[in-house]
Amino acid sequence: MSRLGEFEFIKRLLSPLTRGAPGAYNLSDDAATLAPSHGFELVVTKDAVIEGVHFLASDPPDLIARKALRVNLSDLAAKGAKPVGFFMALMIPEQIDDTWLTLFAAGLGQDIDAFGCPLLGGDTTRTPGPLAISITAMGEVKTGHMTRRNGAMAGDALCVSGTIGDGALGLDVVRGAHGHLVSEHKQFLIDRYRLPQPRLELGQAEVGCDSACIDISDGLCADVGHICEQSGVAAIIESSQIPLSRAGGAVLAQAPSALARILTGGDDYELAFSVPPANVAAAIAHGLKVCVRVTPIGRFTSGQGLTVLDGAGHPVKLSALGFQHR
Ligand SMILES: [Mg+2]
Numbered sequence: 001m002s003r004l005g006e007f008e009f010i011k012r013l014l015s016p017l018t019r020g021a022p023g024a025y026n027l028s029d030d031a032a033t034l035a036p037s038h039g040f041e042l043v044v045t046k047d048a049v050i051e052g053v054h055f056l057a058s059d060p061p062d063l064i065a066r067k068a069l070r071v072n073l074s075d076l077a078a079k080g081a082k083p084v085g086f087f088m089a090l091m092i093p094e095q096i097d098d099t100w101l102t103l104f105a106a107g108l109g110q111d112i113d114a115f116g117c118p119l120l121g122g123d124t125t126r127t128p129g130p131l132a133i134s135i136t137a138m139g140e141v142k143t144g145h146m147t148r149r150n151g152a153m154a155g156d157a158l159c160v161s162g163t164i165g166d167g168a169l170g171l172d173v174v175r176g177a178h179g180h181l182v183s184e185h186k187q188f189l190i191d192r193y194r195l196p197q198p199r200l201e202l203g204q205a206e207v208g209c210d211s212a213c214i215d216i217s218d219g220l221c222a223d224v225g226h227i228c229e230q231s232g233v234a235a236i237i238e239s240s241q242i243p244l245s246r247a248g249g250a251v252l253a254q255a256p257s258a259l260a261r262i263l264t265g266g267d268d269y270e271l272a273f274s275v276p277p278a279n280v281a282a283a284i285a286h287g288l289k290v291c292v293r294v295t296p297i298g299r300f301t302s303g304q305g306l307t308v309l310d311g312a313g314h315p316v317k318l319s320a321l322g323f324q325h326r
Helices: 006-018 022-027 061-078 098-115 166-174 183-194 200-205 220-231 246-254 258-264 277-289
Strands: 040-050 082-093 119-127 132-142 157-161 212-215 234-238 271-275 294-301 305-309
Touching (some): 082 200, 220 294, 271 277
Parallel strands (some): 234 305
Antiparallel strands (some): 040 132, 157 294, 234 294
């Protein structure tokens, strides 16, 4: 790897990222020790990102680091967990230099502070393959209170946080699509793709108010479909109610076919959750409190499968949108 060498890299750039977390022992031991707070249990999740699959080699190293951490934090958010810390395995190809590693560690440090989630341990190794970052994030919830995918009931409202579709549209802009957009909108969408906002505060605020939750990584339809499958219910999405950013709205106004991308593209890292009818006002109020818009976009019903309605209330053919349900 770089001139720094593995041990110096860990000592100089990674050990400060523990931010003094007691069980991390400054990355000086073989393992870390970890205990949840009294009355809480650990929520553990893992997501890996690989160059050429999840990001491009030319992407800024600080943003690669932050996105790798944030996609994991998004899973903790969906489970209503408060971050505790994370473990990271870094597979580094030969051509990565010290400048890249320094920027990578700086980006990671920025988000470690922003989300209160220190590095607790991990591994670094050379690889003949592409750059790969595997992160295991840990959070905590009151014992027995992790928000599952399987609690949605017929009659519950389907709510989402923030705006939907920006991530996938941002990737399309990076790839050269939507050339007609004003540069402000292009940049907004690219930023949404490169730097998702894990909805940690919202996820925690909705514990006990929502009945099931998932973060939107595979696409709105696919992820709502996961809740349906696990909960044994069906869902109806009213596409006219889906909250769009100004940039997303501008894309859709020019190209109505972009609705397919908004419904099925991934990388939003917003939350999709079911809310019993009596709790909908509270769910929206929790969003206001943490400055995240919560929008009801449909409902769960008995049966199975997912129906998307257009503005006139007619079902949209999901197969025509390229949506494959497993
Ligand atoms: Mg997820």
